[in-house]
Amino acid sequence: MKDDMLLWDETLFKDPEVFELDYVPEHFDHRDAQMKSLRFCVRPALRGARPVNALCLGPPGTGKxxxxxxxxxxxxxxxxxxxxxxxxxxxxxxxYSIFSRIYKKIFGVTPPSSGISFKRLFDKIASTLASREAVLIVALDDVSYLFPEKEIDHILYTFLRSHESLPGFRAGxxxxxxxxxxxxxLDHRVESVFRPEEIQFPPxxxxxxxxxxxxxxxxxxxPGVLSRDVLDVVVDLTAESGDLRVGIDLLKRSCLxxxxxxxxxxxxxxxxxxxxxxxFLHLEHxxxxxxxxxxxLLRIVAEQPEGKAQSGELYSIYHEVAHSGYTKFYEILKRLEALRLIETSFTGSGMRGRSRIIRLRYDPTEVLTRTEG
Structure with a gap:
């Protein structure tokens, strides 16, 4: 067998765990300003006071x-x-599920799935924290999942206004x-007490x-598994996707x-x-x-020939389907472009030469398959 051939019981991975997406690195670089802002927000809690609320903003895969x-x-x-x-x-x-997580963190056990009201659950959490003179800090990650049915308003209200009726309960x-x-x-009653410190996480x-x-x-x-030239290819593809997780997954799959x-x-x-x-990791997330x-709107773009069309044509179709105005259409276009799902370019034709072509950055079939239902 040639010396450059890998034996069946050998591996190129020294530590495969570092390529898992939930791996937390010991050294967290290039986010010093964001970490400084977060530490500023929680500092009052270390003195027993309510912390400053924080809002971490940025595209997926930027370290939030x-x-x-x-x-x-x-x-x-x-x-x-x-x-x-x-x-x-x-x-x-x-x-209820969020406060069940909090309950488990405090008491080490999961509360009963039935037979206990939310009020009893919350009162036990709040009274225990108050008696311990402890401050609760809750991170709501991927908060967009709380937007339906305005769940986010109910949750933030419970966290941030309960001290008014439960003295000693402090949370951020x-x-x-x-x-x-x-x-x-946000509901105006929530907005008046939320007032977060905004922390941007750029790509x-x-x-x-x-x-x-x-x-x-x-x-x-x-050593010797990944050359500088091949690493440069991985880096270029990751930068193009705009999502660091793509690069981490790409290292793992390339090695396999x-x-x-x-x-x-x-x-x-x-x-x-x-x-x-x-x-497709970035696309799916x-x-x-x-x-x-x-x-x-993304599906409409994907349904066009070769996944591209002029913005005016897209707006006509979108307006007919969603019954929304141009302002909302334009805002969605900007968001889809910021998320690197589409790209836009000017044709040089149209009014003042500013007609735009919208192109899908992914195979239309892949997008349509993943957005069914």
């Missing part, structure tokens, strides 16, 4: 969740008088949202992507492709083959965050 998890790790190492609870709203999307909220603004009109720059993926490769692969060939190193062809699957109208 990791920043919150790292912050909560710091809090738990520093004090027991602050109780941080991270909630994945995609999993826990109701007030960190909201993480995959947009550059909240784009949700990583290419040199930042390179540094992060290079560190992951050093931790996860044996190399192992499939029994090779001791990853080739550019391995990366290109793996990208056919990794690139982003689609889950879209509103009904946003999914409708």
């Amino acid at each position: 969740t990791t920043a919150i998890i790292k912050l909560f790790e710091e809090i738990e190492k520093h004090t027991r008088s602050v109780i941080p609870v991270h909630i994945n709203c995609q999993i826990d999307g109701t007030r 909220v960190i909201v993480a949202h995959s947009e550059t603004s909240l784009r949700y009109i 990583y720059k290419r040199d930042e992507i390179f540094a992060i993926l290079s560190r992951r490769a050093q931790l996860g692969f044996y 492709e190399a192992e499939r060939r029994a090779s001791r190193s990853i080739s550019e062809d391995d990366v290109k083959k793996a990208f056919e699957r990794s690139r 982003v689609l889950r965050s879209l509103s009904r109208d946003e999914r409708t």
Whole structure:
């Protein structure tokens, strides 16, 4: 057998765990300003006061969740008088399920699934925290899942106004949202007490992507598995997708492709083959965050020949289907472009040469399949 062939019981992975999407790196780089802002928000809680609420904004894969998890790790190492609870709203999307998570964090057991009212559940949480003189900090991650039925208003109201009737209960909220603004009109009773510190998480720059993926490769692969030239290809594809998670998944899948060939190193062809699957990671995550109208317009684009059309034609179809005006249509276009689902260009024709062509960035079939129902 050739020396450059991988034996059946050998692997190129030194530590495969670092390529899992829920892996929290020991070194969290390129988000110093955001971490500083988050620490500022929670500092009052360390003195027994209510923290400053925070709103973490930015596209998917820009470090919001990791920043919150790292912050909560710091809090738990520093004090027991602050109780941080991270909630994945995609999993826990109701007030009862969220407070059940909080209950489990405080008491170590899950409350009964039936036979106990929300009021009893919350009163026990609040009275226990008050008696311990502890402050609750809850992170609502992927908060868009709480928008239907205005669930977010009920939840924030409970967190932020309950001290008025339950003296001694102190709580703050960190909201993480995959947009550059909240784009949700809160109930005025909630808005008056929420007033968060806005913390923007912009997409990583290419040199930042390179540094992060290079560190992951050093931790996860044996020496010689990934060359600088092949890493550059991974970085370019990740920067194009706008989602760091695509790059992390691409490193993992590229290595598996190399192992499939029994090779001791990853080739550019391995990366290109793996990208056919990794690139849909961003698509699938982003689609889950879209509103009904946003999914409708995206499907309309995907249904056009070659996944492209002039903006005027798209608006006519969208208006007929959704009965919405041009302002909303234009706002949705901007959001879909910001999420890197579509791209726009000017044709040089039309009024003042500013007619726009809207193009889908993905295979129309893949988009239509993933937006059915």
